[in-house]
Amino acid sequence: MSSNPLSSGTMQPAKLKLTPTERRASLMLSLLFASRMLGLFLLTPIFAVAALSVPGGDDAAKVGIALGAYGLTQAFLQIPLGMASDRYGRRAVIVFGMLLFTAGGIMCALASDINWIIAGRVVQGLGAVSAAITAWIADATRPEVRTRAMAMVGGSIGISFAASLVLSPLLVGEFGLSGLFWAISLLGFVCLFIAVALVPSAPRVEKPIVQARPRDVLRHAGLLRLNFGVFCLHFILMALFMVAPGLLSRLGGYDSAHLWEVYLPVILLSFILMVPAVFYTETRRVHKVALEVAVAGLAVVLALMPLASHNFYTLVVLLVGFFIAFNILEALQPSLVSRVAPVEYKGLALGFYNTAQSLGVFAGATLGGVISAQGDTSKVFLLAAALAFVWFLTARGFRSGPSGQEAGG
Template sequence: MSDTLHNTDHTSTHQQEARMPLTPQERKISANLALLFAVRMLGLFLLTPVFADAAKQLSGGDNTALVGFAIGVYGLTQAVMQIPFGMLSDRFGRRPIIMIGMVMFIVGGIICAMTDSVTGIIIGRAIQGLGAISAAITAWIADATRPEVRARAMAMVGGSIGLSFALSLVLSPLLVDSVGLSGLFWVISLLGFVCLLLTTFFVPTVPMHQQVIADVKAKEVLKNRQLFGLNAGVFCLHFTLMSLFVVLPSLLLQLGQIPLGDLWKVYLPVIVIALVLMVPAVFWIETRKQHIRGLLLCVGGLVGLLFVWQFVSASFWASVVALGVFFVIFNILEALIPSMISRATPPQHKGLALGLYNMFQALGVATGGAVGGLLVQYFSANTVFLLAAMLCLIWLWITYKTQ
């Protein structure tokens, strides 16, 4: 009887949360920070869809392992700096820490724009990654929103990542074709400057929680089984994404017999269809509170897709369809995981927990690019699909055990 009452109260609470709207202030801050996050991630993502092919014009561009490392290296430095930047934002405020991070992003982009070697790109991308502001942005959103609506605000940020990657797939080939690889990095630096302006002038200041998170030990957050499962999941998701895009640009160009500047014609319809299909799925999961079921279904679908993809990767159209299915799943997970993180994170551990989450995400980016490059260099493209499938299978098992 008591369990029935508890479940009824729990359902009633969720229904109240679903009906509770964001205040104008919450909506404004969440939208501005989601835009800031989206623009910054667009700047980071713009290199990914084309660099495996465009790097051939650079010194060292024939070394696939080095190219893969250049794609993912910003994730390595992000991983190192996520927790320190999250803690610093808890101590000194979100705005100044984000401003420092964006200055580093701009400087790194300028270094990339002025180099003619893959090694120079690695240095510039590493400096960009040092400005690890993801935890500070998400903590700022948490500061500005009530617990009852915070999941929706966090989902806005998660969705902005998927949207940024979608835009990068379309814009990146066009930019490289029109202004070259160096010009692409100048555009990336310009996006960083836009983020700096947004941070400085457009996002209102809100009070933070009084408890200083720097005083909390990391192990107190790591003990949370649900957070561990979600952190492992975002690592696997971004490992898969970055490793695939070491393979896909050259694969699609070769199979489709198209120039680099026309690659957007492949990406655009795939992304549009994926976004259209993703929206009702996320809406259903959020309104019916089916987060765990949705997560399990998405990860299971990802495992099956990657196992099949290795056998059809020699077909252009099969690869295009597989890419579309991948992005439907990817966009759902990019909205779903931050929402679940926000629900599982104790308020007093907010900055530290979000720092750990973003650290795992960045590690996935770094290792996905590096390992994908090594596999292509010394084995074959199909080994990338196989390894990603096995990793997602482990993710599925972890999710089943921890959620």
Template sequence: MTRTEKRAAVGLALIFALRMLGLFMILPVFALFAGELEGATPKLVGLAIGAYGFTQALLQIPFGLLSDRIGRKTVIAAGLLLFAAGSVVAAAAHDIWQVIAGRALQGSGAIAAAIMALAADLTREEQRTKVMAMIGMSIGLAFAASMVAGPVVGHWLGLSGLFWTTAALAVLGLIILVTVVPTPAVVRFHRDAEVQPARFTSVLTNADLLRLDFGILCLHAILTATFIAVPLALKQYAGLPPLRHSYVYLPVMAASILLMVPLVIAAEKRRKMKAVFLTAIGLIALAQLGLLRYHTELAGIVAGLLVFFTGFNLLEALLPSLISKTAPVDLKGTAMGVYSSSQFFGAFLGGALGGWVHEHYGLAAVFAACAALAGLWGLVALGMKPPRPVSSLLLHVEVSDRRQAQQLAHKLRKLPGVVEAVVVPEEGVAYLKIDKQRVNRERLEALVARFAPPSPEPQPMES
């Protein structure tokens, strides 16, 4: 990657990670500290945990579209300020309703789509996958770190201190945006990273994509509901004070990442994607049944969490890959936009419904409800077609008109290993799906060469 691309990748990954760290630090401890808030009930505690998901799901696509009009960095900066403001509202809260309002305001700073669009503006087509992968890794690391940092920060600073910490993280993200992330010379539309509103119907009527959207909704609903119950079980039944919850989460997260690696290899390299995918859903269901039976014992909670996070981390890796393989080649950005909104709406539902179940039926019923939801998800996923073993590839081309673009796309589709090809003359990009084991890259590049001028480094303006 060029210097500009490296700065963009590192800066945007850090901003995304800091925001996610702030959002998720509350997850493993809020149920423990919520009792100090006036008016707190299990139902409202769950609503407070998941409130950010509703506003995030509602606003992330509109904010992404707005960034096309007023600039990516302007939208990202505004989103970080909204996130900081929500954190301050929650930090100053004395009752549960103020915290719910603060969490909803945090989620209204929905910058995910704008960050992805800015990453696309600042990278060449052939380097974009690397940058997106770095951002994706930063999200995973931030989530793992939040599970460990939340109990530590909560122990030393309390609930208010947790929210003040998230406000500070938002300010740090704003500083990185201004000082590290380049400003693109030109803002362009990118079909692989942005939503096309006119083509929502194509995504929303695709049964395979809808199965995956339902899957990510279920996964994050189960995650949020689980952490309404698990912290309380660790305190009430295992007798662990909040600080020692980190001693549980740290080894569990580390071990689960190690356990998922061979399964990811089996899915991607050995082309066992559907089998591994269904296995991961089974692990989620098994973990919830284990927690239902053994949540009164420390060993049972630890074992249940290990199985859960192995399945969770595996699904977090597989689901975006499945979206990319399943979506039409020129609709990946639109499909990912709907997928991300489903993910955040799932977090909202998990908090709201998990809190309601806890209030009316008790702690064990939360695990039972999560197991039932995982079982329903498994039944829905059974009908999924085995995904084709394809990868996305973007190539910079120069064609003069639509007729020439169609001719190039037709020739590309005739090459062995090229499964789909769409050439968009307005963007100067060929969007491809390829089978890496069959495609001849030399023939592919030779065909494109006469259409593709040298790719210059994206030139940033002064930040």
């Protein structure tokens, strides 16, 4: 009896269900990604204030460099480590990267001044393993269930950010800035344990070794559109969070220690509402349509935010809408990268993708800060909305390959 679900002539598709191995790999890799992202996010909500406790921490320029150094060095290393993961394996590259991440955290914990913290942050950024983790998920799952696996990773970003808002002030208040860096280093050890002991091995595709070339990725129109998309998504996220906390504090009366009471339910509710959309995208194979609708929704929500600048509850509702679109796109886009990238340079393609993401984080935070410093928060929302609209125009031309077939179709 044939095991092929289409061989009987009934033409009934196989059920879209994760196998036990796929489920375990997806859960463990999501936990790995979430732990690493929590280590990144923990510093963001509190560092500008906590840095005053170390020599040189009153130099705003150096504090900014210390906070951003991780993202810049990560952007430079995503592509080389993505290529290395294609050649030497995902697990080996992730272990190497997390060792660097942990070493950098320990350097920061032992730092005597802001300059040593900058050095430690640079070392942390050298452990750029996002591409290798994402490629490992793609290796471990079938294309028809991959978006569901990627959704776990996408959701981990929002959940990790929410957790950082709760934990960061508590850790600094109890143990100081050095204690926060020790906690970040401990998360590095957690990631090492997960990568070494808990993630099952994924079968490698037996293909002749093909030298991956960056120009192959740069000439691929579909990958370029996806890279631009993730740059926009994280530019928008960081620009938004340069102004949203101040608005929530002013309109709702929340101080920095209690903003988590707003963020946590917003992110969790949006994640719950995102799940049916991801399931519908998978079962109906409408990945391109889902991409366009989510980006259009993002643009509309951002365009409405200036109108919500004087009403707390309207702003909260729009933030829920923002994170629904954000979580869908965070899950959908890496899945599309893994679909359109040839297997021999999947890691390289995801390296470019994660480089674009890191650059978007840096650019969004920088430009959002410059504009918000002028006192008009609506300009930040309108800039983000305009960028989302440009992204929507590019997403309409997305195809999976030279045949013009839609991704996932």
